[in-house]
Each structure stands twice: as C-alpha cells, then as structure tokens.
Amino acid sequence: MKITEITAVPLLMRSANQPMTFFVVRVATDDGRVGLGEACDCFGVSHPTVLARIVEDVFAPGAAGRRGRRRRPGRGRRRAGDAPDAGGRDVAAQARSAVAIALTDLAAQEAGRSVSDVLGRVRDSVRVYVGSSPFLETSSATEHLDRLARLTAGAFGLGRVAQARKDALAALVPASVRVVDFVWPDGLDRPSWTGFRRDPAATRPMEQVAPEEIGNAMVALCRASAGMTRDELFAQTLEVFGYRRRTSAQVAVLESALAAATSAGRLTATAFGLLTA
Template sequence: MKITRVTPLPLRCRSANGPMTFFVVRIETDDGLVGHGESCDCFGVSYPAVHAAVVRDAFAPRLVGRELTAVAPLVDELRRATRRELGESWASAQARSAVEIALWDLVGQQAGRSVSAILGRVRDSIPVYAGSSPFLDDHDAAFHLERLSPMLERGVRHVKLRTGPAPDRAVDVLADLRSLLGRDIEIMVDASESLDLPTTARLTDRMAELDVRWLEEPLLQSRHTAMAAAASRSRVPIAAGEHLFSTEEALAALTAREISVVQPDPCISGGIAEALQIAGLAAGFGARAVLHYHAGLVGLAAVLQVAASAPGVDLLEYPVHLDTVLRTQSGGDEFGISSVVDGRLALPDRPGLGVSPLEDVLSESLLA
C-alpha cells in the first residue's frame, strides 16, 4: 500500500457555542483507500493553518510515495526529521498526531479490522463525563444544571466545569451546583492553567469539601516546580494531559508527582500509540488514566480506539457543545449525545477508525 496524497484540511464548523476551527488530514493510497486523522490543541485547533503548513511543508513530502507497512517507523521518521527545526511538542506534535491517526485508519481498513482489534481490544463501551465549557463564575448554578441536563438524562454520572476570571465566585457557584446535583454525581473542575499557587491552595481546600474528584491544570503545565508544589499541597488530585506531548513528558510529570490523574489525547500527544503508552504509565505511579477529547468526529473516533485498547482507562471526556459538530460531520446521531446510553458510549469496531466523515461536509467547512 503506497501513499499517493496527503491533504491538510483546516476547517471551521459550528458548535453549540458558536463557530470553532478544527484540523483534519486526509491520506490516500494507490489501492483507493482513504484515511483520516485529526489534531487538537485543547479546544479544537485555534490555528489550523499552522497545522496545515506543518503537514504540507514538513510531513507530506516525506510520506508521498512511501509504502505503508507499519505506522511506527514512518511516524518516528517524521519526528526525528523535524525535531531540530520544529521541536517535538506543541504544533509539531499535534500535527504529527493527525498524520499518525490517519495512517492507523489506513492500516485498519486494509486489514479489515478496527484499530483497537489490531492493538488488542479490551472493551466495547466506556463511561463518559459531561464537559461543560461556560465558566462557572459567569452564570448561576441553575444555568449550569440546564447545560448538563441532556447528559444527566442519558445516565451520565460524571461532570466537569470550568473556572474563569473570578475563581472564588466559581467555587461559590460550584457549591450551589453540588447542592442541586447531590453527592451521587462526580464533579471535576478545569482551571485551564489560569491560577497561581496561593489561589490553587485556597480553592482546593474549598473544593475538597465539595468532593471534587480532580482539579485540572491549575497552573501552566510547563511550570513543573509550581505544579509539583501545588500537587503536594492540594487536598484534591491534580490532573493534566492536554499539554503533555509525549510519553517522556508524561513520565516526567508523573515521576515529579505533579499529577495523579493523567489525561492522554491521541490528537495531541503524538497519536494513538503514544496515547496508549501514556495511559499505560498511570498504574505504575498509582495514578488514574482518563482520556481527554475536544476535537471533531475523526478525533473522537481516535480517542474511542484508544479507550477500546487501554485496560487502565476508566473514563472519557465528552464536551456537551460538540454534539452539533459530531452530528454534522457524521450525518447522523451515532456519536451525538443521543448515542450515550446509561452513561456509556459504544466503541466502534468497524475497519480502521470506524467512522467516515462526510466529504461534502469537510469540503463545505474548509477555511479559505
């Protein structure tokens, strides 16, 4: 199977929160197969043209004309060939993730098996948690409960909310929301790297009383000493993953006790194989492995293949506002909120990633 074309696709699609930008790569082969991959930089892709340039200028020339017999050697070659000029993290790793996922999609299609079946499938469904993007401090508890209700009605028992510019106010609202939800629903909080050490210490004391299961990225993930200090002081487990771009970076964070919940994402950390390795590290450190997700249909398919293959993973993120994107790109409800049953999402077992994004939708969504 020879690679004949690599096409970067920077996209704009409408979510329930308004327009979002994404990045997908399409790889074609001489036997007529088409594979798709997707990258993410935490919230869709803020600068999809940057990812497109990396794929077009750095990766595609090294892929076109090559035989695809195994994914890892090609991806490692891309990494080694560009690391001195582009680095191994951030946009380089994210764009490389999209390519790696597309290559796995092709390998699975050629074999007539899902990626997870090739890697070793361990489950057919996984619990999800509802991710809600509006800041806690911008609205009252009733507003947030209404945003979460479609998922709660589908049996979801885990929710995550975000702090904004007024974090103390956010925890006040969180306390009201805890009263509305009761103690049977697990609550997590994402600070999006917006706090400092004193604020983190103060808020985690309050969050512990509300039985918050983790605080995600209270500080810049790259501030390793500060992250370790926050974790040592916090009464709430500290989580991170969407700014860990390799197994090496995840290992360093776990070894330094910066985090006790690791959140790999194949659209960020170098691809499916790298995300599996990161998830596999957790048990050795007594940490929890939970999958991050905040992309489109192809990205969700990649995350689901990891979920199906990673024994230690016990939960998957499902951002509520992406329901619109998923239904639009798939042309149906298979991956929308209505597909969540008893709080769980089924893991596709069709060849490759198990999804086929509508090509006309991708074409209509292309950024100029």
C-alpha cells in the first residue's frame, strides 16, 4: 500500500452565528484506499487555507510512493508525516496531525480493524454532551455604550436613537460595570479574560471594540502563527473584526491595544521584528 496522492481540503460551513471553518486531509493509495484526517483550525485563528498550503507545499510533494502506514509511537526518529522544514509547533503541528490521522485511518483499513482498535481502545462507548451555547468567539464580554444604547433601543422597535436618548440609556448602566465607554459583565476578571468575537460582517467600528478584546485577538493570532510582524498583525487583527483596509483611526486603536498587550507581557517583540505570544 503506497501513497499516490495527498489532497488538502479546506472547508467552510455557514451557520446562524458566523461562518465556521474546518480542515480535512485526504490520502489516497495505489490499492484504492482513501484515508481521511482532520485538524483543528483554532476556530478560525489558523485559517484552513493556511493549513492546506503547509500540506500542499511541505508534506504532499515527498509523499508519493511512500508506504501509507503510520509508524508506531517510539519507532524511528521521525514521526509519520514529518518533514524536516515543517517545524513541530502551532500550524505545522496542526497540519501534520491531519496527515497522521489519515495514515492511521489507512492502517486500520489495511488491518481490517477500526481506528479506535488501532489506537488501543479501552472502552466501547464514551459519554458526551451537546450544548446549545455558541463558541466564545461568537460573543464578546463587553459592549460599547453607544452600541449598547442602539441595541437596547432596537429591542423596543426604535430605529433611530437621538443622542439625548443614548445619554438617558447610558445613565441606567451601573457604574460598577462601566469602564470608560465600555460595559462589562459584573464579576468578570478583565485581566484574565481571553475571549474575542470574530465579526466578518464588521458590525462594530474598531473604536467600539474594547482594547482588551483587540489584545486578546492579537495574542491568539501571534500564538497560532508563531510570530508576526507589526504590519501582519494589524492586517490580520482587522480581518478578525471584518476589515480589510486600514484607516488612521483604526491604526491608532490597534497601536493602543498592542501597547497594552506588550506592557502586560502578553506579547513580546523579538530582535527579528516579530511579535510573539
């Protein structure tokens, strides 16, 4: 059983909250078998097309003709699907995991066993639960006062909201949950909060996204990519919130969030000009 082709399959599924992305690898062999593997794309932080590029450029070229069998743990110095220039962390590890899972699928097919048997199944069933809550990234913990006032007025059928009404609604917000122009849930520990909301439709001006939320997105992006330049980070951060072009006002917001994240030790600038988390 020898590999004839490795195909990367980035997927996009639309949902009620936001588009969801997935990544699958398809490994075909000369005896007609097909193994499938999946990789986590970090809920959109590592985009599936990035994983696809790694598989296509690093793993696939040298795979043709190789045995379609995953090595057992501990055998040999290199793991299945390894490539010397791929790296062993972050997106490279995610791409490799998809290839390794596909090879495990092929090994199970060749042995006439299930994948769980090949991996050493110890039980016949596993209890799971299904929840209706969306991912953390689908809702932010904070709202800008202006946006909160408009959302509140909209709930009562008011399309246009005069400044006087906005001020009246803002006055109803307890001082204990208000930080400058942002409203936070009571009891939330802002320094330890790491959530952010991806907003492909750009429903919020960047000026109405809390600096903490922008900083969280920056940290997640730098961690997933093993480091970014300042310009790359700004472009990717804007894309998280639905913007592809940057304005001077947006850059000022990004600079402020970056300074706060760096000051808190969450991001570090290397000697090579990369920002890492």
